[in-house]
Amino acid sequence: MSLIYKGQNLFIDNTSVKNVAKNNITPFYIYSYKKIRDNFETFSNYFKRINPLICFSVKSNSNISIISELSKLGSGADVVSEGELLKALKAKIKPNKIVFSGVGKTENELKLAVKKRLLLINIESESEAKLIDKISRTMNRVTPIGIRVNPGIDANTHSKISTGKIDSKFGLSKSNFLRFCKNARKFKNLKIKAISVHIGSQITSVGPYRKTLNVLYKIIRLSKINFEYVDLGGGFGIPYKNREKKINIKNYSILVKKFQKKLSCKIIFEPGRFIVGNAGTLISKIVFIKKNGKKYFVILDAGMNDFMRPALYNARHNIIPVSKSKKRIVGNVEFVGPICESTDTFLKYKNFSFLNERDLVAITNVGAYGSTLSSNYNTKPLASEIIVKKGKVKIVRRRQKISEII
Numbered sequence: 001m002s003l004i005y006k007g008q009n010l011f012i013d014n015t016s017v018k019n020v021a022k023n024n025i026t027p028f029y030i031y032s033y034k035k036i037r038d039n040f041e042t043f044s045n046y047f048k049r050i051n052p053l054i055c056f057s058v059k060s061n062s063n064i065s066i067i068s069e070l071s072k073l074g075s076g077a078d079v080v081s082e083g084e085l086l087k088a089l090k091a092k093i094k095p096n097k098i099v100f101s102g103v104g105k106t107e108n109e110l111k112l113a114v115k116k117r118l119l120l121i122n123i124e125s126e127s128e129a130k131l132i133d134k135i136s137r138t139m140n141r142v143t144p145i146g147i148r149v150n151p152g153i154d155a156n157t158h159s160k161i162s163t164g165k166i167d168s169k170f171g172l173s174k175s176n177f178l179r180f181c182k183n184a185r186k187f188k189n190l191k192i193k194a195i196s197v198h199i200g201s202q203i204t205s206v207g208p209y210r211k212t213l214n215v216l217y218k219i220i221r222l223s224k225i226n227f228e229y230v231d232l233g234g235g236f237g238i239p240y241k242n243r244e245k246k247i248n249i250k251n252y253s254i255l256v257k258k259f260q261k262k263l264s265c266k267i268i269f270e271p272g273r274f275i276v277g278n279a280g281t282l283i284s285k286i287v288f289i290k291k292n293g294k295k296y297f298v299i300l301d302a303g304m305n306d307f308m309r310p311a312l313y314n315a316r317h318n319i320i321p322v323s324k325s326k327k328r329i330v331g332n333v334e335f336v337g338p339i340c341e342s343t344d345t346f347l348k349y350k351n352f353s354f355l356n357e358r359d360l361v362a363i364t365n366v367g368a369y370g371s372t373l374s375s376n377y378n379t380k381p382l383a384s385e386i387i388v389k390k391g392k393v394k395i396v397r398r399r400q401k402i403s404e405i406i
Contacts, residue, residue: 002032002034002035002278002279003281003320003362003364005324008323008324008325009322009323009324010320010321010322010323010324010362012030012032012281012388013032013033013034013035013388013391014391015388015391015393017030017281017283017322017360017362018322018323018360020283020386020388020393021283021285021322021360024384024386024395024399025384025399026283026284026285026301026302026360027282027283027284027285027300027301027302027306027383028282028283028383028384028385028386028399029280029281029282029283029366029370029371029383029384029385029386030280030281030282030283030385030386030387030388031063031066031276031279031280031281031367031385031386031387031388031396032279032280032387032388033069033279033387033388033389033390034388034389035278035279036066036069036070036275036276036279036367037069037073039274039275039276039278039279040054040056040070040073040075040275041073042249043236043249043269043271043274043275044074046249046250046252046253047253047256047267047269049253049257050253050256050257050260050267052266052267052268052269053076053097053119053229053266053267053268053269054074054075054076054268054269054271055075055076055077055078055097055098055099055268055269055270056070056075056076056077056078056270056271056272056275057078057234057270057271057272057273058077058078058079058080058084058087058088058272059078059079059080059084059272059369059372060272060273060275060276060277060367060368060369060372061272061276061280061367061368061369061370061371061372062083062084062087062371062372063371063385063396063397064087064090064091064396065091065387065394065396065397066276066387066396067087067088067091067093068091068092069387069389070091070275071091071092071093075093075097076093076094076097076098076099076119077091077093077097077098077099078098078099078101078234078270078272079098079099079100079101080100080101080102081102081109082106082108082109082112085098085100085109085112085113085116085118089116095116095117095118095119096117096118096119097119098116098118098119099118099119099120099121099122099146099196099231099268099270100113100118100120100121100122101122101148101196101198101270102122102124103124103125103169103170103171105121105128107131107135110128110131110132110135111135114132114135114136114139114141114143115139117141118144119144120144120145120146120193120194120196120229120231120268121143121144121145121146122145122146122147122148122194122196122231123145123146123147123148124148124170124171124172125172126172126176126180129145129180129187129190130187132145132189132190133187133188133189133190136189136190137188137189141189142189142190142191143189143190143191144190144191144193144194145190145191145192145193145194146192146193146194146195146196146229146231147172147177147180147181147192147194147195147196148170148171148172148196148197148198149171149172149173149174149177149195149196149197149216149219150166150168150170150171150172150173150174150177151174151197151199151211151212151215151216151219152166152173152174152215153199153208153211153212153215154208170198171196171197171198174215174219177219177223178219178222178223181223181224181225192225192227193227193228193229194227194228194229194230194231194268195216195219195220195223195225195227195229195230195231196230196231196233196268197212197216197231197232197233198231198233198234198235198270199212199233199235200235201234201235201237201273202235202237202238202273203235203236203237203247204237204239204244204245204246204247205245205247206247206248206251206252206255209232209252209255210255212232213232213255213256213259216230216259217259217262217263220263227263227265228265228266229265229266229267229268230259230260230263230265230266230267230268231268231270232256232267232268232269232270233269233270234269234270234271234272234273234274235273236249236271236273236274237273237274238273238274238277238278238365240315240316240317240318240365241316241318242318249274272368273368273369275368276367276368277365277367277368278364278365278367279367280365280366280367280368280370280371281362281363281364281365281366281367282302282306282307282362282363282366282370282383283322283360283361283362283363284300284301284302284306284360284361284362284363285300285301285358285359285360286298286299286300286301286355286356286357286358286359286360286361287299287300287301287338287357288357289355289356289357294331294332295331295332295333295334296329296331296332296333296334297334297336298333298334298335298336298352298355298361299336299337299338300335300336300337300338300346300361301338302337302363302383303337303338303339303344303377303378303380304337304339304341304343304344304377305337305339305374305375305376305377305378305380306337306374306380306382306383307346307363307366307370307373307374308369308373308374308375309366309369309370309373310345310346310347311341311343311344311345312373316347317346317347317363317364317365317366318347318363318364318365319335319346319347319349319361319362319363319364320353320361320362320364321353321355321359321360321361321362322359322360322361322362323359323360324353325353325354325355326354327353327354328351328352328353328354329351329352329353329354329355330351331350331351332348332349332350333348333349333350333351333352334347334348334349335347335348335349335361338378339377339378339380340378346363371383371385371397376400376405379402379405379406381399381400381401381402381404381405382397382399382400383399384397384398384399385397
């Protein structure tokens with residue numbers, strides 16, 4: 001996290017959050033370019049010996065300015081929709097560094113993907129392969145594909161973001177994968193270039209990845225195909241709570257190096273949260289403070305419409321004051337939003353820094369699956385997004401106007 005206090009006031013990369021808030025309506029997202037760059041370079045350095053293709057997971061944060069900055073650092077893109085593909089292209093990511101994933105791509109999306117000559121389209125069913133083959137035939141071209149296999153691995157993460165179990169909707173089962181490989185010659189306009197896997201998100205242990213690599217190696221040998229690429233997906237977890245476990249990327253890199261050496265293939269990664277998760281903060285203003293029973297409710301102008309993860313996953317994101325006080329609120333404190341849902345709550349504390357109505361607070365580590373999951377629920381406008389880069393503050397998505405949604 002690039003947040004530090006100078007005196008009593010919060011700064012992001014030497015820029016005063018309080019000063020930024022003077023010129024921008026709350027709530028707003030604010031990102032640290034330095035943290036995004038540092039995270040990308042840290043990830044790259046762990047795997048530099050195998051020279052992988054790093055395809056940033058656009059679903060985690062689809063702001064074009066952020067994708068563009070990552071493109072300048074050498075990143076490709078992992079996309080799952082027409083919109084994400086167009087954003088990646090607009091951000092100057094070359095088609096030969098884009099992987100199109102997703103379990104339910106539409107015919108129009110596939111037509112666009114084939115037309116743009118992407119590096120790979122990762123198929124997740126035989127029906128999808130048939131459709132891509134048909135589209136490719138009409139365009140008189142051969143399309144490179146990857147095959148997503150479901151390894152039947154428990155990622156030991158939240159059930160709603162676990163994608164590698166045998167009963168998951170994602171990918172082909174091991175038996176169906178091998179059957180598809182055996183009959184793949186009938187698809188004259190497809191070229192199998194990759195095997196793909198993604199077992200989940202917010203994974204904080206190397207164990208599930210180790211099991212996945214072992215399963216993949218066996219499947220690849222059984223398929224009798226020399227895959228040019230092995231797409232290992234993403235899912236790398238970050239700490240959200242104090243003293244929360246962080247995945248040991250160094251240990252994982254050692255396993256991947258051994259795996260890659262046995263197969264002589266190009267590795268693809270699809271990190272998202274690891275790159276942007278701790279680079280984003282949501283700044284919100286306190287609308288009211290009230291006491292019901294024995295609890296203080298701090299009502300913010302940010303709600304689940306702006307930041308869905310706590311309501312969707314019971315995710316915990318620490319909240320800190322933009323201006324600290326030496327005094328304390330003694331008792332139970334709950335930070336909630338203005339939305340007419342009981343699930344519109346962010347976090348509960350036992351005691352907290354003293355706050356007044358109209359004070360600012362910062363909801364931390366919201367760079368991934370923050371703005372991308374936001375909505376107009378309760379007919380509220382989408383929040384603005386701001387990036388701090390080398391001391392300069394730039395609005396990279398303006399706040400939506402009410403007139404645009406009514």
